[in-house]
Structures are given as structure tokens and as C-alpha cells.
Amino acid sequence: MMKELQTRKTELKDISEEAKEKRNQLNAEASKYAAERNELNNKTKDLILVAQDLKVKRDEVNVNVSKYKDLRDTTNARANELFAKADGLKKDSSLDGPSIKEIRKQIDALEFQQQTSVMSPKKEKELVTKIKELELEYSEKKKSLDNNSELKEILDQAQVIRDEASEYHAQLSVYAEQAQVFHEQMIAAFKDADRVRAESDVAHKNFIRAQEAADEQHKVFIEAQKEIREIDKETGKSKKKDKDSKSKQDKEELEKDAQGIMDKFKDGGKLTMEDLMALQRSKY
Incomplete structure (x- = not known):
């Protein structure tokens, strides 16, 4: 029985050490x-x-x-x-059709x-021939326009306002382009964040897998240690039992020897120093 327990204890030590090593590696x-x-x-x-931050900048520019x-x-x-008011005056003055500016562009x-x-x-x-016709039309319209001060004033005023609108449109284009740049950078940053988050999720899953495997090896280690303590x-109980049994046997032999010495003493025999010491160790 003792031999089987020692064999099992050796096996458990190997299992415990292996589980401990695997647990540490997994941790x-x-x-x-x-x-x-x-x-x-x-x-x-x-x-x-x-x-x-890019979103804030984009929104600020979009304002x-x-x-x-x-x-x-x-x-x-x-x-x-x-321009609509000018068109009405042109029709009344037979100045409708292409504007002077458009005719000039055609000529050029x-x-x-x-x-x-x-x-x-x-x-x-x-x-x-076509150029001459357009130049004639341009000249006639310019002359008629110069003679029509009200129409000329309205057209001049309309053109000033249209130029102002063009300046606003130019500013709009600059800010719109800047907002688009911030928007594209923002989208790229969010996509990068999603990609890195996905990589983080994979790392977390690997962490959980390794941690759970380490916990399993720790359980094996703990169970092996528990069984070793039980062995x-x-x-220990067996050794104590053997020790107690041997002690009882020795005591019985000692009592037997003491009894023989006492019988010898009662029969008038002389006791030696060894006999006295033997009696001292016994109940006598």
C-alpha cells in the first residue's frame, strides 16, 4: 500500500510541475x-x-x-x-435677345x-460676314443701351450685385473645399479606429483564451497538490501506526524482562546494575 502511494505521489508531482509550467507559460x-x-x-x-477634433473643425467651417x-x-x-426688370425694359425698347456681353464673347x-x-x-x-453682323448688332445694342439711361443703370447695378454674389460663391467654394478635406480626414480616422478596434477585439479574445487555459492548468496543479497532501x-498516519505498534511491542518485551528480574530477585538472586536499570525503565 505504501509503495502504491509513493508511486502515485511521484506521478502527481510530475503532473503538478507540468501543470505549473503550462500555467505560467499561459499566464x-x-x-x-x-x-x-x-x-x-x-x-x-x-x-x-x-x-x-476633425469633426469639430469641419462643422466650424460648415458654418x-x-x-x-x-x-x-x-x-x-x-x-x-x-435682370428681370432689365429684360422687361429691353423688350419695350427692342433690346431683348443676347446681351452685349454675350455678343462680345461670340465676336472674340x-x-x-x-x-x-x-x-x-x-x-x-x-x-x-458673321463677325461683321455681330459687330453691327453689338454696335446698335450698345448705342441703344447708352441712350437708355434707366436700362443702363439697372444693368450696371445688377452686374455689380452679380459680381458680389460671385465673390461670395468664391468664398463658399474655399470653405466647402476645406470642409470636405476635414470630412475626408475625419472618415479616414474613424475607419482607422474601427480597424484598430477590431485588432483589439482579436487580442482580447486571445487573452481570454490564454487566461482560461491558464486557469484550467491551475486547477490541475491545485488538485494534484491537494492529492499529494492527502497522500x-x-x-503519516501509517508511519505513526507502525511507530505506535513498535513502541507497544518494545514495552511488552521490557515488562517481560522486568518480570523475570523480579522473579529472580524474589528467589534470592542478586541484581546487577543492568537489572536495576531495566527495572527503572519498567513499571517496577
């Missing part, structure tokens, strides 16, 4: 994944802060976008009212074509 692995997870979580927080959009639209509406485009393009004499003649306890 180290869990710590590594925990550190990785924490680092990724901090990185995620930093990216979210960057994204939120100016809305401001200049309203100014542009309001100013364009005023210009349109004046045709003259550029004449100077830069290679064409047949017939085609060039047609082009020259030691059982072995």
Missing part, C-alpha cells in the same frame, strides 16, 4: 495579449479623439459654408430681380478662330 501569453489589447485600445481612443451660401443666394436673387471667339484656324476662302468669307497525511 505570460495572456499578459502579452493583454498588453497588446491595452495598447490597441489606447490607439483607438487617440484616433477617435482625432476624428472628433461659414452656410453663411456664404446664404449671402450668395440672397445676392443672386437681388441680381436676378434687377470667332476672331480667334479666324486667326488660328486654316480654312477655305469660302469658309473664311462666311466667318468674316502525505495518509502516509
Whole structure:
């Protein structure tokens, strides 16, 4: 029985040491994944802060976008009212049709074509004729417009307002482009945060897996240690029992020897020093 217990104790020691080693390795692995997870979580927080800061900047710029959009639209509406009023006066004065500005653009485009393009004499003649017609129309409209002070004043005023609206639109475009840049950077930062968060989730799952495996090995270690203590306890009981049994046997032998010495003494025999010491050790 004692031999079987010692054999089992040796097996349990091996199991305990192996479980302890695996547990420590798994705990180290869990710590590594925990550190990785924490680092990724901090990185995620930093990216979210960057994204939120970009969102604030975008929204601040969009305030100016809305401001200049309203100014542009309001100013364009005023210009349109004046141009509509001018169109009415043009019809009354037979000045409707393309504006002087549009006619001038057509003339400039045709003259550029004449100077830069290679064409047949017939085609060039047609082009020259068209230019002359437009120049005549331009001249007549300009003369009529110059003679119509009310129309000229309205058109001049409308053009000033339209130019003002164009300036507002230019400002709007600058702020809109800036807002778009902030928006794209914000989206990129949020996407990076999502990507890093996903990596953090993987690290956390690995941490949980390693931690649970370490806990299982710790349970094996604890159970083995518990059983070893039980074997030691059982072995101790057995040793005590053997010791008690031997002590009883020795005592019985001592009493037997003492009884013989006493019988010898009663029969008139002489006692030696060894006999006296033996009697002293016994109940006599």
C-alpha cells in the first residue's frame, strides 16, 4: 500500500510541475495579449479623439459654408430681380435677345478662330460676314443701351450685385473645399479606429483564451497538490501506526524482562546494575 502511494505521489508531482509550467507559460501569453489589447485600445481612443477634433473643425467651417451660401443666394436673387426688370425694359425698347456681353464673347471667339484656324476662302468669307453682323448688332445694342439711361443703370447695378454674389460663391467654394478635406480626414480616422478596434477585439479574445487555459492548468496543479497532501497525511498516519505498534511491542518485551528480574530477585538472586536499570525503565 505504501509503495502504491509513493508511486502515485511521484506521478502527481510530475503532473503538478507540468501543470505549473503550462500555467505560467499561459499566464505570460495572456499578459502579452493583454498588453497588446491595452495598447490597441489606447490607439483607438487617440484616433477617435482625432476624428472628433476633425469633426469639430469641419462643422466650424460648415458654418461659414452656410453663411456664404446664404449671402450668395440672397445676392443672386437681388441680381436676378434687377435682370428681370432689365429684360422687361429691353423688350419695350427692342433690346431683348443676347446681351452685349454675350455678343462680345461670340465676336472674340470667332476672331480667334479666324486667326488660328486654316480654312477655305469660302469658309473664311462666311466667318468674316458673321463677325461683321455681330459687330453691327453689338454696335446698335450698345448705342441703344447708352441712350437708355434707366436700362443702363439697372444693368450696371445688377452686374455689380452679380459680381458680389460671385465673390461670395468664391468664398463658399474655399470653405466647402476645406470642409470636405476635414470630412475626408475625419472618415479616414474613424475607419482607422474601427480597424484598430477590431485588432483589439482579436487580442482580447486571445487573452481570454490564454487566461482560461491558464486557469484550467491551475486547477490541475491545485488538485494534484491537494492529492499529494492527502497522500502525505495518509502516509503519516501509517508511519505513526507502525511507530505506535513498535513502541507497544518494545514495552511488552521490557515488562517481560522486568518480570523475570523480579522473579529472580524474589528467589534470592542478586541484581546487577543492568537489572536495576531495566527495572527503572519498567513499571517496577
